Amino acid sequence: MNLFLDQITFHGNQDLEVTDEMKLSIAAQACLPIVNSPVWYDTLRTILVYPSGFRTGRNTHDGFVVHESDIGTLGESWARGPVVLSWDHALQGGLDAEDGHNVVIHEFAHQLDSLTGHTNGLPILRKGQAFLGWEKAMLDAYHGHVERVESGRPTLVDAYGATNHQEFFAEAIVTFFEKPQALRREEPALYAQLAELLALDPARWAGADR
Ligand SMILES: [Zn+2]
Known part of the structure; x- marks a missing residue:
């Protein structure tokens, strides 16, 4: 998490001030999937944080943008960065570890997937994994x-x-x-x-x- 926080710059959108608590919460959830893995979010440098669900006018079908629609968008993951998150939903994901939803883990799973250069559900497999x-x-x-x-x-x-x-x-x-x-x-x-x-x-x- 220290390495993660050292590497990543957080930007608040819509006047959101990104606090240390927010950074820690996001870092903890983002690092969970790779805590025992040799892979690292090599190319990620930036996380954009919105106060809540947000709207994007971007093309979602160009292969680089992934985003989730609900009331708005909860998160996005771009190959080679950035990750975009709704703080409301990132917080809720951290508070409830068993409801089956976690937008931070979801977006960082896309980041893992993207490390191959293609976001297609096939990540870099473990050494020896067939x-x-x-x-x-x-x-x-x-x-x-x-x-x-x-x-x-x-x-x-x-x-x-x-x-x-x-x-x-x-x-x-x-x-x-x-x-x-x-x-x-x-x-x-x-x-x-x-x-x-x-x-x-x-x-x-x-x-x-x-
Ligand atoms: Zn997704």
Whole structure:
């Protein structure tokens, strides 16, 4: 987190003053996925913070912008930076570790994904992690997820993950941290791949969901 805070410059939008508390909260959530990993947010230098959900007039389909629509946009991740966040939602994500939502982890999952140069749901795999095993686990889980969403059934991973491979990757990472035991039970192959990728096993952490 110290390295992260040293590397990143925060900018408040709409007159938001970015406090040390905000920086720490965002840094803690952003660093969680890579806490035990050799990968690093190499190219990221800037985080823009809005007070709440925001509107952007940018083209969202140029392959560089990813953003989430709800009432407004909660967050964006640009390949090679920046990350843009709603502070309201970043704070809420930090306060509730089990509701299945976390915009900071979601956007930083996109950052991890982008380190290959392509934001496509295929991150840099762990040394020794077999591509075929990864691909099968992700595609099986993704196709099952899309089917359930399309037939209106409830899903463990947020329905937004059915948008495309990169959104499924981001939401799967969020679920991995927010509902690890449920994910391990329902999608054991996916859970195992994410656990290997990040070298973390949150289902075993004290206080994990049942
Ligand atoms: Zn996204």
